[in-house]
Amino acid sequence: MQRREALKSMLGLSVAAAACSPFPALANLASANEDIMAQFATSFDKAVLNNPNLIGLKSMSGDIPWQNLTIEGKLPKALRGNFYRNGPAVHQRNGQRYTHLFEGDGMIQHFNFTDTGIQHRAKFVKTNKYTQEQAADKFLFSGPNSKLPGSLPVNKTDIINAANTNIIPVNGELWALWEAGSATAIDASSLDAKGLVNLGENTRYGNSLKGLAFSAHPKIEADGTIWNFGSTVTGDIVLYHLNNRGITQKVNLLKTNYRGGMLHDFLITQNNILIILPSLDRDKTDERLFSAIRFNNSLPMKVLVIDKNTLTLTREYQVDAGFAFHFGNAWEDTDGTIRFDASLYPNCENLHHMSDLMRGKTSDATPANTVLFTLYKNGSAHKQTIAGISEFPRVYDHLTGLQNNLLVTLSSIQSDVWSDSVRVINVNNGKQDTFVYGEDFLVEEHVIVDNSHQEGNGYLVGTALHVPSKRTCVNVFKVGHVSDGPVCRAWLGQALSLGFHGNFLTL
Amino acid sequence: MNFLTLSTLSLSLFILPVSAQTVQFNIEGIQHDKGKLYIQLFKGENNFKKGKAHNEAIVNAKKGQLTVTFNNVEPGDYAIRYFHDENSNRDFDNNMFGMPIEGYGFSNNAPVNFGPPSYQQMTFMVSNVTVINSSTVNY
Numbered sequence: 037m038q039r040r041e042a043l044k045s046m047l048g049l050s051v052a053a054a055a056c057s058p059f060p061a062l063a064n065l066a067s068a069n070e071d072i073m074a075q076f077a078t079s080f081d082k083a084v085l086n087n088p089n090l091i092g093l094k095s096m097s098g099d100i101p102w103q104n105l106t107i108e109g110k111l112p113k114a115l116r117g118n119f120y121r122n123g124p125a126v127h128q129r130n131g132q133r134y135t136h137l138f139e140g141d142g143m144i145q146h147f148n149f150t151d152t153g154i155q156h157r158a159k160f161v162k163t164n165k166y167t168q169e170q171a172a173d174k175f176l177f178s179g180p181n182s183k184l185p186g187s188l189p190v191n192k193t194d195i196i197n198a199a200n201t202n203i204i205p206v207n208g209e210l211w212a213l214w215e216a217g218s219a220t221a222i223d224a225s226s227l228d229a230k231g232l233v234n235l236g237e238n239t240r241y242g243n244s245l246k247g248l249a250f251s252a253h254p255k256i257e258a259d260g261t262i263w264n265f266g267s268t269v270t271g272d273i274v275l276y277h278l279n280n281r282g283i284t285q286k287v288n289l290l291k292t293n294y295r296g297g298m299l300h301d302f303l304i305t306q307n308n309i310l311i312i313l314p315s316l317d318r319d320k321t322d323e324r325l326f327s328a329i330r331f332n333n334s335l336p337m338k339v340l341v342i343d344k345n346t347l348t349l350t351r352e353y354q355v356d357a358g359f360a361f362h363f364g365n366a367w368e369d370t371d372g373t374i375r376f377d378a379s380l381y382p383n384c385e386n387l388h389h390m391s392d393l394m395r396g397k398t399s400d401a402t403p404a405n406t407v408l409f410t411l412y413k414n415g416s417a418h419k420q421t422i423a424g425i426s427e428f429p430r431v432y433d434h435l436t437g438l439q440n441n442l443l444v445t446l447s448s449i450q451s452d453v454w455s456d457s458v459r460v461i462n463v464n465n466g467k468q469d470t471f472v473y474g475e476d477f478l479v480e481e482h483v484i485v486d487n488s489h490q491e492g493n494g495y496l497v498g499t500a501l502h503v504p505s506k507r508t509c510v511n512v513f514k515v516g517h518v519s520d521g522p523v524c525r526a527w528l529g530q531a532l533s534l535g536f537h538g539n540f541l542t543l
Numbered sequence: 544m545n546f547l548t549l550s551t552l553s554l555s556l557f558i559l560p561v562s563a564q565t566v567q568f569n570i571e572g573i574q575h576d577k578g579k580l581y582i583q584l585f586k587g588e589n590n591f592k593k594g595k596a597h598n599e600a601i602v603n604a605k606k607g608q609l610t611v612t613f614n615n616v617e618p619g620d621y622a623i624r625y626f627h628d629e630n631s632n633r634d635f636d637n638n639m640f641g642m643p644i645e646g647y648g649f650s651n652n653a654p655v656n657f658g659p660p661s662y663q664q665m666t667f668m669v670s671n672v673t674v675i676n677s678s679t680v681n682y
Contacts, residue, residue: 191655
C-alpha cells in the first residue's frame with residue numbers, strides 16, 4: 037500500500053474497530069458518575085449474610101494447591117484421568133463488583149482421578165488483565181457489562197479476556213475459552229497460562245485471525261476435529277475448522293446482520309454447522325453488553341445451515357421465538373432432515389437473572405426446557421418439549437454431530453436459585469432418570485466419561501456446592517443408574533465459586 | 544514510491560506565517576524496533592473526518608520512546624493519529640472483523656475504550672507557544 041493510502045486507512049479502520057467490536061461503544065465510560073460496581077458490592081455483601089445460597093457467587097481469594105479429597109463410596113477403577121473445569125472466580129475487588137456473572141476472571145479447577153483417590157488444585161488463568169488487577173488489588177478495566185469509572189483503555193476485546201467459560205484439551209495443552217476473544221493456551225502440567233492463541237499463526241491466514249472471537253463452545257468430533265464460531269454485536273460471524281492438533285484449516289466470515297448481541301453456543305451435524313440466532317434485540321440506549329439485550333417475541337429464531345466443506349450458508353430456517361444459551365447435539369437423517377435439541381428459554385430473563393444474582397437478588401426467571409427441533413428439507417420445522425427444567429446439556433463425546441439417544445442435563449426440582457439435580461433423558465421416548473441432590477446443593481455441569489462408545493455405559497462426573505457445609509464435592513454416577521445416586525463423592529475442604537464448563541480427559 | 548523515512552524527525556514541509564509554532568509529539572511505549580511509525584497531523588475536525596492530513600511523517604520504530612516534531616504549524620486546533628507498521632508492509636493491519644492488530648494511538652493519549660476516541664478527545668490548540676503532546680501506543 038502506498039504511504040498516503042496507508043495513513044488514510046487509519047481513520048476507516050479505527051471506525052471499523054468500533055463498529056465491529058463485540059462490545060458497544062462506551063463513549064462516556066470514564067465519566068460515569070455513578071459507581072454501579074460499588075453499589076453491586078454493597079448490595080451483595082448485605083444479601084449474602086441472609087442468603088447462604090449466594091456463597092457460590094463469592095470470589096476465590098487465590099490459587100489452591102493440591103489437596104487430597106475425602107471420598108465417600110468407591111471410586112470406579114475404570115475412571116482415571118483429569119477433570120478440568122473453568123468458571124469466573126473473581127467477582128469483586130476493593131469494594132467494587134462486576135454487574136454480571138459472565139465477567140469474572142477464569143479459574144481452572146483440576147481434579148485428578150488416580151489409584152490413590154482424587155486430588156484437587158485450582159489456578160487462576162494468569163491473563164494480562166488478571167495479573168495487572170491482582171497486583172493493583174483493584175479492578176483496572178471495565179468489563180463487557182460493568183462500567184468501571186476511570187477504566188484503563190480497552191482497545192481490543194482480549195484486553196479484558198477473562199478466559200472464564202470453558203476448557204478443552206488441544207494437542208497436549210489446554211485452551212481456556214471465553215466468548216468474545218482469543219483462546220488462552222494453558223500448560224496442562226502446571227496450569228500456567230502460555231498466552232493467547234493466534235489461530236492464523238503458521239497458516240495461510242497469518243495475523244488476520246488475531247484477536248478474533250473464538251467461542252467457548254467449540255464442537256469436537258470423535259477424531260478430534262474442532263469446529264467453532266465467533267461473533268460480534270454487528271452480526272459478523274467467523275467460522276473455524278481446526279484439525280485435531282488445533283491447526284486452523286479453514287475460516288470464513290458470514291455477515292448475518294444479526295444484532296441480538298448474544299450468540300453463546302452452536303451445533304454441528306455430519307455435514308453442516310448450525311448457527312441459531314435467538315430472538316433478541318439490543319437496547320441501543322444502554323451502553324452495557326448484557327443488560328442491553330432484550331427479548332423480542334416477534335422475532336423468530338433463525339437457524340443458519342452452513343456447509344462444513346465450504347463454510348458457506350446453504351439454508352435458513354425460522355422457528356418460534358426463543359432463546360438458548362446451550363445446545364446438546366445435532367444430527368441429520370439420510371434424507372437431510374436435521375434434528376437438534378436446545379435448553380430453550382421462552383425469553384431472556386435468565387440472562388438478566390445472572391446480573392441480579394451479582395447484587396444478591398434472586399428472582400423467578402422463567403427456566404429452560406429441553407426442546408427437540410426437527411428441520412425438514414421442505415423448510416418446515418417441528419418442535420417437541422420434554423418436561424422438566426433443563427440446562428447444561430451434554431452428550432457422549434463420540435456422538436458429537438451424530439445421532440444421540442441419551443441427553444444429560446441439569447435440572448431443578450426444589451431450588452429456585454440454581455440447578456439441584458442431574459438427569460439422563462432418552463430423547464426417543466422422553467424417559468428420564470434423575471438424581472435430586474436437594475435444595476442444599478448448587479449443582480454444576482456434569483460430563484459423560486466413557487471409553488466404550490456405547491450410550492448407557494460409563495460415568496457422569498460433576499461438581500456441586502453443598503451450602504450448609506460450605507464445601508464443594510465432585511460426584512460420580514453410573515450413566516445407566518443415575519437415580520441410584522453417586523457411586524462416589526469426594527469432598528473439598530472449601531466451597532468453590534460456581535463455574536461453567538469443563539471436560540474429562542481419560543488416561 | 545518514495546517514502547520519507549527518518550529516525551527522529553524534524554519536518555518543515557510548509558511555508559507558513561511567522562506566527563507558526565512547533566508541535567512536539569512524544570510517542571511512548573513502543574514495544575520493539577521493527578517496522579515504522581506512520582504519523583498524521585490534522586487541522587480541524589472536517590479534515591480529520593476526511594482523512595486529509597495537514598502534515599505526515601514516517602519514522603523508524605525505536606523501542607521505548609521517540610519524538611516527532613512538526614515545525615511551522617499555523618494556529619488552530621489539531622489532532623494526531625499514528626500507527627506502528629510492525630511488519631513493514633506499509634499497511635495498518637487488522638483482523639477479519641476489522642479490528643487493529645498493530646499498535647496505534649492518538650494525541651492527548653486519547654483513550655480507546657470499546658472504540659476509538661472522538662476528535663474532541665484528541666484535539667489540541669496551537670497558538671503562540673510550542674506545543675508538547677504525548678501518547679502511549681495501544682498494542
